[in-house]
Amino acid sequence: MELRLAKVFASIRAAQIAAGEPLCAYVYDLEGLRRHAAHVAGSLPAGCELFYAIKANSDLPILQTLAPLVHGFEVSSGGELAWVRENFADVPVIFSGPGKLDSELDAAVGLGVDCLHVESLNELQRLAAIVKPWSKTQGVLLRINLALDKLVETSLMMGGKPTPFGIPAQQLPECLAWLRDHPEIRLCGFHFHLLSHQLDAQAHLQLLDAYLNQALQWCEQYRLAIEQINVGGGIGVNYRQPDRQFDWKTFSGGLPALMEKSGLSGVRMRFELGRYITAACGYYAMQIIDIKRSYGKTFVVGRGGSHHFRTPYAQGHSHPFHVLPVDAWPYAFPRPEASNERISVVGQLCTPKDLLASDAPVESVRCNDLVVFPYAGAYAWHISHHDFLRHPHPIQWYLPVEDDAHAANEQA
Template sequence: MLNPEELVDAYGSPLYVYDLDRLRAARRDLRDALPDGFTTYYSLKANPHPLIGATLRAEGCRAEVCSTGELLSALEAGFPAGEILYGGPGKTTAEIDLAIGRGVRTFSAESPADLTRVGDSARRHGVTADCLLRINGSAPAATTSIRMTGTPSQFGIDEETLPQVMDGLLDTPGTRVVGLHFYPLSNARDEDSLIAEATQSIAVAAAIRDTHRVPIEVLDIGGGFAAPYSVPGRRPYYRKLRGELERALDLHFPAWRTGHPRLAVETGRYLTGDCGELLTTITTVKHSRGRRFAVLDAGINTLGGMAGLGRLLPLAVRVDGVPDGTATLTGPLCTPGDLLGREVEVPALAEGTILRIPNVGGYGLTASLIGFLGRPNPAEVFLTGGRVTAATRLELTRVPLTPPPAP
């Protein structure tokens, strides 16, 4: 990476720096870890910047979105609308109408009501929507990681309710059920947990196919691929995953090698996590009742980490550099909740020192409280081959609306 001081001099502090070469490397590693023929959906919730999306599109990824904003970012990044997967448990009529109007034709349905809403919109547009039924499995296979199945949830159709609802799902006007969607865990703690959930999803999908005669043209087994967040560390490389998935698919879907069904995974953090770091400058070093504080120009408005971590505040960041003691890292906001880490090992501290928070390419800026207290957002700088190739800044603006007519 270029010298942090030079980048901060040019673009200000705090500053997000994304290395697109590392983004491409993550895509290659994931491709190598999966059996041939898998489609990878990039989950824009991790980082919706169009340059991130465009880079992954060029590497063969498709887009998975859960909001109108993410859809517009995906389209700006060049993802073909007809290949976008639109998910999420709270899709409104207005956003479904917009998505179909923009050319989206594939949706993940989280409930019978969600499927009906998609179908109603599709009929208004004179089209049929291809839909995956997202399944909330009855029991988890892994005991660690962030659980997203096997519990009461807003996500997915409870597996045990399928006998009562399946006929209605398959006959929902305006829709064509083309397969199943699973997302049992997030940020798997280890490869064995990831494999256990993925192979169980494959087995459950086969059982649903056989019991309920569900056509499975597409099987999305979700994600769970891990990456360190806001601390030093390396993204894992999955050495056993390919073989274990191949064995499970050979058992339950023996025609998979000829494309029946089409197979997919989705991930955000694994692809983006280690491509980004946050540069932040110490504005004040102070001591208070036996503790040392470093007040930074980046706080929870810049690195909130509110999405996908299974917990809220405080964060527990660690910084790169040779340790020279500890300090509590706080941001500049006027709230005691603006805390990035307690008693963090830090290099020598002084006003003006730039700290580097690694592994925040995913769930960084747009997962933060960017509107809180009205501080300017950091710039985002993109590197390729060690050179700056683009720089942008996300701005929040209010748009005037026309008031309703007087009665």
């Protein structure tokens, strides 16, 4: 890990030297991504499948790195579906998300998506009308908004209470009755995704156990033969305490017993992970333009801001960062500096909400130094309001995947 970080920092330093103005950049470590994704996929037990949710980061080099390692991609719009099919003709694709247009459903059927995750009876009925002219059947999962007793809530909930996502469990009998009269739509199973930002491995195992128990109950009650259960994503990244991440070893180690006792023999469990796969491979770098003190607070102003890196504001946290010293100082007057104090890192936007880190302790940071934010590989650039104030976009580059011999020598 330290060697990967050193390579990232070296590439940022080289870009800063080559730049003719303060640097603002994203860099993605594709070799680090490959190793992480290979570990996650390789540690899943038999009967589990890993799909990558491309909404987290749909850059082509990211997808090309992940395609050989995952079972397929999860998309949530017609645009994402077209992007995947344009570049990956044969990769399995699943289509999730609310508010699908008829044109998106038609494209999904025509482009042969593996499964559509249906959000309502209305969507089922529209899909049936769309499928008919194709003279084929379409596999679906019913996304169920399931209310669970003692559900441990996280900072982002999509189910277990009134939300626009999924079919309330009380409406399931009506959907199943409708499906019995429409053989052009094939029920493959259920999709559950009640929460995101889960950091507790044991709590997540308990949640999946509840999913499996409920699916078994429905199979017995309605005499269903299903193929799969999609348990969504939901595994979080600990931005506030980077050294205390989700315990994947405990989680993956608990899956075999969970599946064995489920009573759902032969039913596959699908994961659609996004943030947990790509967050750690990305870095956002800002060069410091100004350091100013105001009413007892110290503000470090960087080139860029939340219009490029919206993650801290979206998640409501102070994002961790590294300071990379830059020795060059092109002016005759003294260099502004903050030492052994707490700083807030802000950007160039005309709003006090342009805040990336707040009251963070720092040993030393000077104007012209670089501030680098890790865990910027998911829901970072891709959810940001890029053109606010018409600032230029950051430059972006990708550190390449290494050949096997190189990677083996590095690990040794």
